[in-house]
Amino acid sequence: MTESVLDYMTRLGRAAREASRVTARATTAQKNNALLAAARALDVAREELIRANALDLDNGRANGLDEAMLDRLALTPARIDDMIEGLRQVAGLPDPIGTIRDMRYLPSGIQVGKMRVPLGVIGIIYESRPNVTIDAASLCLKSGNATILRGGSEAIHSNRAIAACIQLGLAEAGLPAACVQVVETTDRAAVGALIAMPEFVDVIVPRGGKGLIERISRDAKVPVIKHLDGICHVYIDVAADVDKAIRVADNAKTHRYAPCNAMETLLVHEGIAARVLPPLADIYRAKGVELRGCPRTRALLGADVLEATEQDWHTEYNAAILSIRVLDSLEQAIEHINHYGSQHTDAIITESFTDARRFLTEVDSSSVMVNASTRFADGFEYGLGAEIGISTDKLHARGPVGLEGLTSEKYVVFGDGHVRG
Amino acid sequence: MTESVLDYMTRLGRAAREASRVTARATTAQKNNALLAAARALDVAREELIRANALDLDNGRANGLDEAMLDRLALTPARIDDMIEGLRQVAGLPDPIGTIRDMRYLPSGIQVGKMRVPLGVIGIIYESRPNVTIDAASLCLKSGNATILRGGSEAIHSNRAIAACIQLGLAEAGLPAACVQVVETTDRAAVGALIAMPEFVDVIVPRGGKGLIERISRDAKVPVIKHLDGICHVYIDVAADVDKAIRVADNAKTHRYAPCNAMETLLVHEGIAARVLPPLADIYRAKGVELRGCPRTRALLGADVLEATEQDWHTEYNAAILSIRVLDSLEQAIEHINHYGSQHTDAIITESFTDARRFLTEVDSSSVMVNASTRFADGFEYGLGAEIGISTDKLHARGPVGLEGLTSEKYVVFGDGHVRG
Structure with missing residues (x-):
């Protein structure tokens, strides 16, 4: 591309911010339709997925990836089944967005409560496993967020093929393509740009080795939901x-x-x-x-x-x-x-x-x-339906992070012309 | 002092971390006793408070502080009344720590719920108004946290006199002095040290002008609960x-x-x-x-x-x-x-x-x-009882931040010898 990596990431960021206004007000039905349509698209695209994955596996072997890494990278028919099932499960989860809790009257006469809202734009940075593309995209979409996904360069063909299925799902539900964007460049500068755009990205979720997570936490200019050690x-x-x-x-x-x-x-x-x-x-x-x-x-x-x-x-x-x-x-x-x-x-x-x-x-x-x-200690075992990771932070999300960890709450106040005396 | 500012702050940080284990398990009665005893101590110390404040005001005038700043700095009898009343109100608030919500059985047979817990150590950085010393210390103590308070150098005598009353309260309740520590040096390097000790400080709450808050957010190595613009x-x-x-x-x-x-x-x-x-x-x-x-x-x-x-x-x-x-x-x-x-x-x-x-x-x-x-849009009007500030962040606390914003939740899991199959 002739465009610089920074310009490219800025373009993605701006598009994600705009798309996040659409995902934030998307109906539950619309979000679920997109997830279920993406599941059907994955089912139809099985052969393309295996072919794209074979390219990544060949490159991986040529580049000397070890067996454990190749195993994480591989898309088997069973793993495609799991991705499809995962999309259906997320579609089946209750929609957290718009729920209002603790609405009550205060002495002044106003009513105050809290409404659950999306965070906005979530950047996911991950390594090898292509199924994270589906897990992360589905949880972010269901929670009303736009997502920018930056997978490992070793999985780029697999991730693109999966992203194409997600795009079919979004289109079928009438949602903009920028709701879920996969970073198309394997240039490492893309990560540096993604974690330093607070105007376009609200939170980063890194998934991978401790070295990756520590590096991202140190350099990020936006909040990071992270998992470090499990001792x-x-x-x-x-x-x-x-x-x-x-x-x-x-x-x-x-x-x-x-x-x-x-x-x-x-x-x-x-x-x-x-x-x-x-x-x-x-x-x-x-x-x-x-x-x-x-x-x-x-x-x-x-x-x-x-x-x-x-x-x-x-x-x-x-x-x-x-x-x-x-x-x-x-x-x-x-x-x-x-x-x-x-x-x-x-x-x-x-x-x-x-x-x-x-x-x-x-x-x-x-x-x-x-x-x-x-x-x-796991999102499924705790009944969250799915998890985007386990947070060892104390602020915001702690422990297994499901849909709720990808949301925030705002105060809603109802009055009848009430003023402060 | 012969000790370097960094060594001094490290000592404070270490003591705060140790004290936070005590505040975390302090009983509601103990915390309330400390708050009410501090209120009595303030009432007894009115003359000392006014004398200490007069020193700050004299220095402020000599240093050319403007009238608005001097007004914020002044401790009047009415403002001392407000601090005393504030301590009593915080003592009267329900204790959020230890509350367990959403405890339920999962298909595996385990029970899972969430327990509210303190954040740990909270660093407060603020300017001029000495009453923030009481507001912040009381909310942090009630929510089971240890606090390190770094007020403006222009208010150092007032803050020390207020801190002495808090210390009397802690002692009367049998809590360690390090539960609430006021930074005694006016060296600006103390702020830099305070915001860069993730091993000792869990979160920073800056209160003051936008310049201060932006600077702290940019340089902090720990999460910051902050308020920027109010447009x-x-x-x-x-x-x-x-x-x-x-x-x-x-x-x-x-x-x-x-x-x-x-x-x-x-x-x-x-x-x-x-x-x-x-x-x-x-x-x-x-x-x-x-x-x-x-x-x-x-x-x-x-x-x-x-x-x-x-x-x-x-x-x-x-x-x-x-x-x-x-x-x-x-x-x-x-x-x-x-x-x-x-x-x-x-x-x-x-x-x-x-x-x-x-x-x-x-x-x-x-x-x-x-x-x-x-x-x-205010913690009192929203029924939070008090507020440590209004957060314009999306992660963790959003809007007026009361006791709950100074806490986190952990998962609690009950079984009867349950294992994962």
Whole structure:
């Protein structure tokens, strides 16, 4: 293109801002029609999608992408099914826009309440997985926002093919094409431009590795809804039911190793350690989980357990590795979590009402659980219908972010000619 | 002091972070006791407060502060009464912390809900008015947060004297002194340090002139809850009741000129302009309001109305000046507001249900009103009990920010040994 990247992104930004005024007032039926039409378009375009994806996969292999990256990049028939199903599910979710809550009369006679409204324009920056194009576009559209999607250059053909289906959906519903725009250039300067246009973009949601997210957070001139670390803990309290403790601690670690809500550190009260740790260690060993422990853990489980270093308590393994610490009290567990944790998801296993109550109050994480696996920290499991990510921020959205996290509220005030005295 | 400003601020930050763990779990009674004890301490310390303030006023005069600034700086007996009353009111507000909402069973059998929690540590940066010390400290404490207060150097003696009363309150309630810390140095580097400590400070609330707020927003490494412009509009629809229109347009402009929620631009549908503008102009002229209008306004009101320039539509006068524009339609009014406005507060005067509904949906401002004066956009008038400011941001807090805006929510999950399948 002869146009500079900055000019190109400015053009996209301006078009998105204009389109956001249309999405903001689009009816629920219109938004759902667009989503369902896009689903049908994906179904019809299966062959084109696989062909476009094959181009990306070939380029990826030629560029030496590793197997894990190629796997994330691949569009299989099952993954196309999932995208179609995802669009239908988002269409089926209640529309949050325009809901009014807490409308009430004030002493002056005015009525005041809050109306849910879109944020405006949302920029999504992501890597490899092409299905994010559908997930992000559908959630942003349903919540009345315009979107600018900037996927990885390695997925550009797949993303373009998916975007074409979204465009068919928008057209069928009578919505402007600029409601969902895919950045067509693979120039890295496009990201820099996207995160520095507060006049056109209201919020950035980066999805990808920690390096990408940290870089974007540092340089962005607009708010960022982000997910950093997932150093999740399970604390087995002295008053825990041993069976529940073993079941949850097993599941939180071994159900899947890679997700951010998998347990990385197991904390155990010394009063119950001798009853839960040996059987748990047997399970972990049988599943090939490498154990690293504090001195008391190693005294209980044997010297094949590596010594956990200070660094281990700070580490999100995302792998079949677990650090284990035996503690003297609930207080120590809370201190450990608030010090070493990432304010993501932490669970206590206990039958004690008082200990559960204290843990819930004092652990400062986006999800705090009692007698449940950290693996439940997920938009679908929480009933949000879908999620655009899990936020480890405190402001605005915290924890799994669904439609509501992509909205804001404004005050609405009704009077009958009321004036302030 | 021999300590560097950065070291000093780091010490304050670390102490605030530790204290925030105590404020987060402080009981409602403890927080209220601290507030009421601080109120009593202020009442006892009236003479010291006036003496400390006299020092600031003398210095201010010596340094050539203007009358408006000196007026904002002054602590009168009535203003001390207001601070005492403010503390009692905040003590009387419901405690938002720990409230749990939307707790419900999900298909997996877990229960999920949201619990309101403090943000952590809040940094407040403000100018001249010493009463902000009490307003900010009380709202932050009630919402379970630790606070670092950085007032203007011109008010340092007053702020120290007020802080001493807050300290007495904290001590009486058994809360650590670091729950509320006043920055003791007048070195400007303290502000730079305060806004760049994400490890110790969770959010910054700047209160003051636009220059201060823009500077802080640009340089902050932590989220900022901010208020920029207040370019508020009243639109008199073709279907307006003339009496209500005149009453509201008068009040919105002339009740007080300086506040951010005063009207700056009056928009009038051409179908009603001849009936409402001449009587309104008489009122404004009698009150000494300078009028600036579009050509159609001037044709109606006469040549003593100055011609409004493009710049006028963008201007927050905060003074006895009003710009007036006659328009052809509701659409044009919405476009004008979304283009020239500051997303603060905008009102429509109409008897038309359909026009009101459309205005509410399409005007993208933090407060949107029907048949009520923009002057109502205020935490007290909205029933929040108090406000720390009015946010013109979209993320997190929007509009008047009370206790809830100083909190976040975390997910709480209850199970009975539930694991993910």
